[in-house]
Amino acid sequence: MRRIVDPSLLSSWLRLAALCLSILVLNGCAATRSVWLFQGHPEKEIERNQFPVEKGDDVIGRLATVRLEKGDTLPDIARHFSLGINAVSAANPGVDVWVPEAGDRIVLPLSFILPDAPRKGIVINLATMRLFEFKGDGKSLVVSTYPVGVGTKERPSPMGQMRVARKTALPTWHVPASIAADHRKKGDILPAEVPPGPENPLGEYALYLSKSGYLIHGTNKPASIGLKATNGCMRLYPENVKLLYNDTPVNTPVVIVNQPYLVGQRNGVLYLEAHTPLEDPGAGAVELEKAYAKLRVIEKKSGRTLDWKKVREVQVEARGIPVPIVEMSQGTEKDAAETIEVEHPDKLYGRPEIPELKMDAWYVLAADVRDEIDARRMAAIINHQGPPIPARVVSKSKNDGYRVIAGPFRDVGEARDAVKRLKIDLEIEGIVIDPVKKI
């Protein structure tokens, strides 16, 4: 018996099958593409210091992520990517600064809203602890940006307009009386002046500002970049101050501002970047009100309703990252600067080196603790002193704890100096360990 098939019915079935097949194929493509995007190869490099400034744009750079490896610390990651420790910590709340989990992916906040100041010469934003140096004119403006360490609450960095009065390579540090007095209280007698070298806190380059007593300089404590640790000066990583020194002529204008809340646009998208204010909350409130006023003006002018809940969230989280608040005009291109993943470098630039153990060297027992994390944290903190003191964690032979051993030191004098520094700077009571094998 032959089945009679209606050709029109067959055609409908064929059409349905073709439709299903095409849906499946398209689905497959989409899935493959999203998987491909997700597993995309990390970029080898990312721009961290120099960016073109497009006309009408206030936002530069792009966010990135990097996967941590064993032994990484956030200060090492920060330095490699030319970020301050403040920025990396704020962008990655809850991540242990000294003993982060290997394998965790952390955010590199390499996108910045330019401060609300003339785009000329040097502009330093104390709240974001970042310096911007503008080159060129309105047609082709380029900005170089570096993280800085700024003054403490007791000795804050100055604000206002000034200029670079003079500059010096290999500067001598003339110890101010106030700093000498602070050190004397701790039992540390400083000389009247410190010549160039590893003990000199100015590092290798200094730009003296027209406001007397204030400098932009390098440092012998690179881990302090992104901290309120200076006596009012602005300090940069050694590799950054060298670039700034070479790029900056005498008389370059310098404007120092304090803007924890930044509002800016890029590609027609409005961004807000919030930082924890440097001062007490009262003073931060004034800056916040300014930012809100600016947003209200933009909302009125553009006729677009801002997501005030989101504004509030960004402000409270204060992660120091430009967050899109609203698209200013319909049909504008979506922000092209998406977050990218960066490969973990083979070697992190500036990471403290720990020399191999030597049997004929002197050491200092810095700590004897039960918890491995505590030991690793302490060793990392000692390693990041300036000048560095090498330190490592050693498991105790009975497996009942860990020791933090600083060294190797060439002689007993070096070991005793380390004990003194550990005591003065970190309040650690170190014990000198004789060499295992006498020379």
Next chain:
Amino acid sequence: MRTNLLAISMMLVLGSALAGCATSGDLEKVQAQQKLIDAKADQALQDAQAAKADANAAKARADEAEKQAAERERIADEKAAKADAAFQKSMRK
């Protein structure tokens, strides 16, 4: 008539007496059963109290473990904060 009444009364007394005898036998049985049930109830109560005590002890242990974990976390955070504060101080000139 009187004879009838007497007969009825006697039947009632006899019935009552017979019924009384049956109740006393049953009563002993019931009392024995009650004792057993009572003992069982005691056991059940003891078991329940023991289970409750165990549960309370387990909860107390869990609470204590949680408290200790929170305390450890607090101490770890405190240690980290203290170490970080010392580090930040050491970064001054």
